[in-house]
Structures are given as structure tokens and as C-alpha cells.
Amino acid sequence: MNQSPYVGVSWFRPMLARLSDEEHRTATTLELFFDLCFVAAVAQVASAFEHELSEGRIGQGVLSYVLVFFAIWWAWMNFTWFASAYDTDDVLYRVITLVQITGALVMAAGAARALEHGDWTVITWGYVVMRLAMASQWLRAAYCDHERRRCCLRYAFGILVAEIGWVAAFAVPGNGGIGSFLALAVIELAIPLWAEHAANTTWHPHHIAERYGLFTLIVLGESVIAASSAVRTAWDADVDSGTVALLALGGLLTVFSLWWLYFNQDAPRRLTMFTTAMVWGYGHYALFASAAATGAGLALNVARVTGHGTVTDQQAAAMYTIPVAVFIALVRLLHRHASRASALADIVNVTAVIAVLGATFTAVPVLSTGIIAGLLITATLVLDRRGAVKPS
Numbered sequence: 001m002n003q004s005p006y007v008g009v010s011w012f013r014p015m016l017a018r019l020s021d022e023e024h025r026t027a028t029t030l031e032l033f034f035d036l037c038f039v040a041a042v043a044q045v046a047s048a049f050e051h052e053l054s055e056g057r058i059g060q061g062v063l064s065y066v067l068v069f070f071a072i073w074w075a076w077m078n079f080t081w082f083a084s085a086y087d088t089d090d091v092l093y094r095v096i097t098l099v100q101i102t103g104a105l106v107m108a109a110g111a112a113r114a115l116e117h118g119d120w121t122v123i124t125w126g127y128v129v130m131r132l133a134m135a136s137q138w139l140r141a142a143y144c145d146h147e148r149r150r151c152c153l154r155y156a157f158g159i160l161v162a163e164i165g166w167v168a169a170f171a172v173p174g175n176g177g178i179g180s181f182l183a184l185a186v187i188e189l190a191i192p193l194w195a196e197h198a199a200n201t202t203w204h205p206h207h208i209a210e211r212y213g214l215f216t217l218i219v220l221g222e223s224v225i226a227a228s229s230a231v232r233t234a235w236d237a238d239v240d241s242g243t244v245a246l247l248a249l250g251g252l253l254t255v256f257s258l259w260w261l262y263f264n265q266d267a268p269r270r271l272t273m274f275t276t277a278m279v280w281g282y283g284h285y286a287l288f289a290s291a292a293a294t295g296a297g298l299a300l301n302v303a304r305v306t307g308h309g310t311v312t313d314q315q316a317a318a319m320y321t322i323p324v325a326v327f328i329a330l331v332r333l334l335h336r337h338a339s340r341a342s343a344l345a346d347i348v349n350v351t352a353v354i355a356v357l358g359a360t361f362t363a364v365p366v367l368s369t370g371i372i373a374g375l376l377i378t379a380t381l382v383l384d385r386r387g388a389v390k391p392s
Helices: 029-054 058-086 091-117 121-144 146-171 173-196 205-236 241-263 274-305 313-338 342-361 365-389
Strands: none
Touching (some): 058 274, 121 146, 146 173, 173 274, 241 313, 241 365, 274 365
């Protein structure tokens, strides 16, 4: 069912389930474009998050960041799994996907106001646009795929109910508060579990792993861009070049190590059953959020050495070391059963997490974190080598 983008696009194809063992299944250019537009939203959220932290509004900033990032991640995740099973690549499919991308860009435009001013108007409407477009995709799949019609209808119905809830909460003063957000988030998270109970969609393990890997790659890249901008600002401010160089070196070592650590895993081996796949997929919420927060944390530390912001040195350090520790821990937890040398690797991983958190209290937390992350990669390579040469 792979359709070449160079031989013309049909206006309408039956939206039938693709094979879960289809050979040579890779991400399409539309999916890559989708990811790129979503990362624009991630960049806006991370930038607003760093601003909140630098102003000393740490508690409010973290809470708002967690909530806004959930909306971005959940919309991205739903399209990713749907496309893995039902990508027809016809004109109608492309147009509806572009509508979803428009919703993502609207969310990006409203991200800063949501974090800095608690104004969720723009981001809520962007989210609703995306989710209603997603419901229309599921209704189309229900019309064409008779075998999984009940599953597809459950997805569409669940999304529509959730969106009614979001709009209703938006109409309440204060947007219903954190309680209504959490209740609606639980409903959203429950929709796939309820729908797949009727019949499993035919998502492709290797395709899903590639899509998650690409998004991880782009988010880490966004962290590098944010860090580069912050370092340039520091140099322009005539800050001691040695201090800035140590921050830049520590940031690069960290991001390079996080990339290496994530892509050293064999994710498709983890995606063998729906339950484990859902745990793996849902767990990436915190992993993506921590990757984006790492860039914001580095920017915060650079701002600190330039004399900007109201946070203390230790608070700035914690805003960098905690996301890195979360990322390292989650990579291990989400891929643990798909890797070798589990017991010893667990010890090494836990040690690295504790050491990164301990780096918060050092004189050079960013550089210390980068060195620890680099040592973790070295230890991982040694363990992989030992596991590879062991007799089976």
C-alpha cells in the first residue's frame, strides 16, 4: 500500500487498514512536515517556560508547562498511531492532515499566553480544531474498514465527547481549573484503551518506533537551537568567555549523550503487544517534555550567568539537571525489557540518575551533567559489548 508521491495523488482511496508487517514502511514527507510544525509549538512552549522560570515563577511555570505540553503531545501521538494504521495518502487525507497542522500552529501561537498569562483561549481552539479533524479521520476509517468499524467509531465518539468537555470547561470562569483539566485528560487517555478493546488497529511497530525517534530527534535539535541562541546572547553581553564555553560544552555533551542513549535502544522489540505499546507510547509524554525542558534549563543557566532572571544558581541548576535525569531514567524504563545486561545496566542507569541530580549542587552543574551523561554512554557501550560477545 505504499504510494509514491511522484506518480500523482488520488482524490479518494478507500481508507483500509494497512498491514502491521508491511515491509519497508517508513515515515512519509507529510508526517515529517507534521512533526516539523508541531516542533514549532514545542519551541514556543519551551521558550515561554524558560521565561517563567527566569522570572522566578517556578511552580506556576512548571504546572503550566506540563499542561500545555500534554495538549501538544496528545494531539501528535493520536495522529501518529492513526497514520500508522490508516495512511491512504489521498487528497482528502492530506487536506484533513493539513487542517490538523493548522491547529498545531494555532496552539503554537497561543502557547506563550497560556504559560505566561494563564490565557488558554487560543491554545484551546487550536486543540479543538486538531481533535475534530482527527475525529473526521476516524469516521472515514469506520466507513471504509468494516472489520474495525466499532473500534473506529469508539475513537470518533470518544474524541467528540472530550472536545465537548474542553469547550464546556473553557466557558466556565477560570476554564474550570486544574480539576477539570485532569478529568478531561484522563478521558482523553482512556479513549484508545476503550476503542482498542473492540478491535485492534493495525499500527506498524517499526513505523511507530521511527516516528517517535524522529520526534525525539527534532525536539533534541530544538534544544540545541535554544541553547545556541542563549550562548550567543551571553557572548554578546561580554560575559566571561570561559564560563560561557563551559556551559556550551556541558550542554553539547548532554544533548549528544541523550541522543546516543535514546537511539541505542531497539524500540520495535518493545512494541509486541498493545498493552506494552501503550505504556511505551504514553511514557514518551514525560520523555518528550523533559527533552524540551533541557533546552529551556540550559537557556536559564546562561541567562543566570549574564545576570538576568531572579532565580538562584541552585534553582537554575535544578531546572537543568532534573529534566536530564528524567530523560535518562525514562529511556531505561521504557526500553528495559528489550535490552541486554538488565541487572548491571539498571545499576549503572540509577547511578547516573543520582549523579546528575547531585550535579545540581556542584559549582558547574551543566558541565558536570554533560560529563556524567558522557560517562553513562561509555558504560553503556561497554555493557553492550560484553553482552554481544557472551555465548548464548
